[in-house]
Amino acid sequence: MAARREELRRRLVALGFDEVLFAVAAALPGEGLRDWLAAGRQADMHWMERTAEKRLDPGRVLTGTRSVILLGVNYWPGPLPAGEATWARYALHEDYHDTLQPALVEAGRVLEELYGVSREDYRGYTDTGPVLERGWAARAGLGFVGKNAMLISRRHGNWLFLASILTRVELAPDEPVSRKFAGLPGEADRAVGGLCGTCTRCLAACPTDALPAPGVVDARRCISYQTIENKGVIPRELRAGIGRRIFGCDACLEVCPWNRFAQVGRRLLLTVRHDLAQLTLRELLELTPEQFAATFRRTSIKRLKWAGLLRNACLVAGNTGDRTLLPLLVRLAGHERALVRAHAVWAVRRLGGEMLLAAARAAETDAAVLEEYAAEVEPVGG
Ligand code: B12
Ligand code: SF4
Ligand code: SF4
Incomplete structure (x- = not known):
């Protein structure tokens, strides 16, 4: 069993996923997401409300789900020359939704081959599916959720795209990061900012005060939301704080000291468009x-x-x-x-x-x- 699981991991890494980890599909604690929605922090992303319960419980997305496979793709580009306008680094690629999707299809085929299951027995998503990806990634031990709300990996910092496969296959879960890397006895990674220690750099770095509490982003004030998701007028009081950020915002990501371990990604599943920054x-x-x-x-x-x-x-x-x-x-x-x-x-x-x-x-x-x-x-x- 363990050998087959490691074979699965090896094959998915070979497809281009930099991190492959497994979690038991028992529902996530929902207070964080429910409080966030109740406070209106989702702005006009009303689809978040409609799919909230599904995000917490994969059994509502695919009945009989037993495991969640969490995948991470490193997109750290290394230092880029500064342009006149600043783009979020993730955006300087061909759309990752499109380039990761074929790899998710391939990953499903590997699952079918190794576990003798059919296409009905799993579902793969990246970003657009009703899955609370960071919560699952934390549970699977891919990293911890920082005070900047990002899933932070010890190997890649916060420069990771996340994807997931919900499956009826039972896979032994991986350990949370606190035990694996930090040698911490407890469940430090289950709390937001568990491995941040006393650091508060990201909270101080946010140009529009969009982080009212550790790990909580108020989309209404977030530059990423305003410059990408909001299709209407950008509130006047936020405009100066946007500075030169033309699409997305990396301010709370850039300052994180955990990024010191990040290496330039393999780019097997990504096509860079760094030319846009110029x-x-x-x-x-x-x-x-x-x-x-x-x-x-x-x-x-x-x-x-x-x-x-x-x-x-x-x-x-x-x-x-x-x-x-x-x-x-x-x-x-x-x-x-x-x-x-x-x-x-x-x-x-x-x-x-x-x-x-x-x-x-x-x-x-x-x-x-x-x-x-x-x-x-x-x-x-x-
Ligand atoms: C809506 C959304 C946004 C919104 C709202 C952001 C937010 N913080 O919620 C906006 C438009 C603002 C946004 C911005 C960005 N986003 Co966005 N976004 C999403 C989306 C679609 C849903 C996120 C969500 O559910 N938010 C609701 C809040 C309440 O949930 P949460 O932040 O995930 O936090 C919960 C869990 O972390 C959980 N939890 C915390 N610790 C632990 C520990 C354990 C053990 C458990 C069980 C649970 C748990 O508790 C929290 C509350 O419930 C996800 C994709 C997805 N399907 O998940 C991408 C996603 C989170 N975004 C992503 C990215 C890259 C960004 C930006 C960096 C883009 C940019 N450069 O401009 C910024 C970063 C802003 C920030 N600091 O968070 C990546 C993050 C990758 C990573 N390494 O974390 C994701 C995962 C997309 C992807 N597939 O790669 N985003
Ligand atoms: S992405 Fe930018 S605006 Fe949004 S919380 Fe982070 S620093 Fe603040
Ligand atoms: S900048 Fe500091 S407080 Fe923020 S996520 Fe990174 S380690 Fe945690």
Whole structure:
């Protein structure tokens, strides 16, 4: 039995998963998730409410689930040259949902082969499934949940994508990290921040005070939520704190001392797009819908859509203090999409360009009046 389980682990590592661990599928304690939802910290991610009970109990997703296989893929890129806009490191790849999915299908085939089960006996997910991935990963001993809410591995720090396979196959569970690595006698990893000690770096590093308590992210204030998930107006009080972050936020990840062990990932399941980090703000502010589609085609950024990225680029431009961007921003203040206009106007004002804005508005009015006049003196078809 143990040999077969180790063979499974070896084969999944060979597929490209850097961590493969097993947990018993008994339901997770639910207070953390339920309190989080009750406090409204999910913002408008209402799908989290609808699927809460499933996230805690895999038996509600696949009846008869006995084990959860937790998979981690290291995406630490090593040091990257700084660009004008800052992108969350995870986003500088082709969409990991797409590139990990085929490997999950392969992993399922390995399970079928080794345990003689069928496709009905397991389900694989990465991110989008109703699975509380960090809770399961902590239970499986993949790492512990830090005060930054991230699943932190001793080998990779917090630079891991997580995926999971729920299965009816019974697999002996792995040990929690506290016993394996830290030599701690108890269940330190069962509490959020269990292996953080007295460190509070991540709490202090959050630019928008989105970590009201250790391990608790208030999505309403989180830059990651605001720049990726929120498809509408970004609250004014958070805009300055967003700084140069155009898509996602790594501020509470970067400062974690556990990252010192991270090595550049094997990238067997990831295709890097580090070129995106070199796009200048001018290029971003001038993007046409066609250029947006071509540049971000296979990335997770495509889901933000053209207007969403322009919205974010306007905020970043406003935060740079670079007044040479004003002409582009003034042009965007007349954009066809109200979402872009609103954020462009904010950026122009932040850069002290009210006069330019007023001039542009006057010019617009003049043009409109002239058009009306022209229509009157030369009626269409007259
Ligand atoms: C919704 C969501 C978001 C939201 C809300 C974030 C949040 N903290 O909940 C937003 C949009 C803000 C977001 C942001 C980010 N996200 Co996100 N997100 C998710 C998603 C889809 C659900 C998370 C969730 O259930 N949140 C609800 C809260 C209450 O749950 P939780 O944070 O997981 O914490 C619970 C458990 O950890 C558990 N627990 C804690 N300790 C222990 C110990 C034991 C033993 C047990 C049993 C349980 C347990 O208790 C907590 C409360 O119940 C997951 C994918 C998934 N299906 O799980 C990805 C996921 C968490 N995100 C991920 C990433 C990469 C990010 C970002 C880094 C992206 C970025 N750079 O911009 C940021 C990081 C923000 C942060 N500090 O958490 C990764 C995290 C990988 C990792 N190593 O932890 C995930 C797992 C996606 C993936 N498949 O890789 N995200
Ligand atoms: S991702 Fe950024 S905004 Fe969100 S909690 Fe972490 S540091 Fe704060
Ligand atoms: S930065 Fe410090 S407090 Fe935050 S998760 Fe890392 S070790 Fe824990």
